[in-house]
Amino acid sequence: MAQTKNLLLFRKWDLSDIEVKDPGLKTAISLRKQILPYTYGRSALKRFNKADVNIVERLINKTMHFGKKYAKNTGRMTGKKTKLLNTVKTAFDIIALKTGQNPVEVLVRAIEFSAPNEDTTRIVYGGTVYHVSVDVAPIRRVDLALKFIADAIKEATFSNPKPIEEHMAEQLMLAAANDPAAPSVKKKHELERIAQASR
Numbered sequence: 378m379a380q381t382k383n384l385l386l387f388r389k390w391d392l393s394d395i396e397v398k399d400p401g402l403k404t405a406i407s408l409r410k411q412i413l414p415y416t417y418g419r420s421a422l423k424r425f426n427k428a429d430v431n432i433v434e435r436l437i438n439k440t441m442h443f444g445k446k447y448a449k450n451t452g453r454m455t456g457k458k459t460k461l462l463n464t465v466k467t468a469f470d471i472i473a474l475k476t477g478q479n480p481v482e483v484l485v486r487a488i489e490f491s492a493p494n495e496d497t498t499r500i501v502y503g504g505t506v507y508h509v510s511v512d513v514a515p516i517r518r519v520d521l522a523l524k525f526i527a528d529a530i531k532e533a534t535f536s537n538p539k540p541i542e543e544h545m546a547e548q549l550m551l552a553a554a555n556d557p558a559a560p561s562v563k564k565k566h567e568l569e570r571i572a573q574a575s576r
Contacts, residue, residue, distance in 0.1 A: 405515035487552035495572035525561035
């Protein structure tokens with residue numbers, strides 16, 4: 378027990394007292410104690426196993442899908458995991474300096490406020506296509522939230538001289554404050570509005 382207590386993320390941030398407030402996301406957000414959020418893809422081939430991957434690593438993995446502005450997955454950042462690890466590390470330091478909070482907690486709040494509860498799906502019925510509102514599964518909610526956050530970071534950083542670390546810290550702090558101006562929160566509300574209209 379004494380050994381796991383000392384497992385601080387990046388040797389700085391304690392994950393033991395962080396609480397996931399959204400009851401629907403308790404099973405989907407993993408705060409497993411690790412010094413380095415890097416599992417070397419051990420979970421990649423097992424179904425639903427990403428729910429056990431540390432949430433910070435999942436953010437890093439999503440940010441690796443950096444592409445050109447409109448081609449989402451051309452992957453300028455693909456394979457640059459160590460680079461993004463250091464980016465997240467620096468972004469966390471910026472968040473801690475600006476807010477005085479545990480940056481992992483800020484990330485968890487950002488995900489909670491960016492995770493949509495409703496989405497639409499296409500149903501083809503007798504040659505006609507209907508859009509029907511559906512509830513989103515917890516793992517997919519976290520996936521979408523991380524995608525929205527990564528996309529927001531990408532859009533902000535694209536051809537901008539300001540370093541990516543600052544953009545990442547900014548986007549996470551905005552989303553954690555449930556700021557309507559945060560692109561990821563905006564995306565969530567937009568998705569839910571469309572779903573509400575097709576109920």
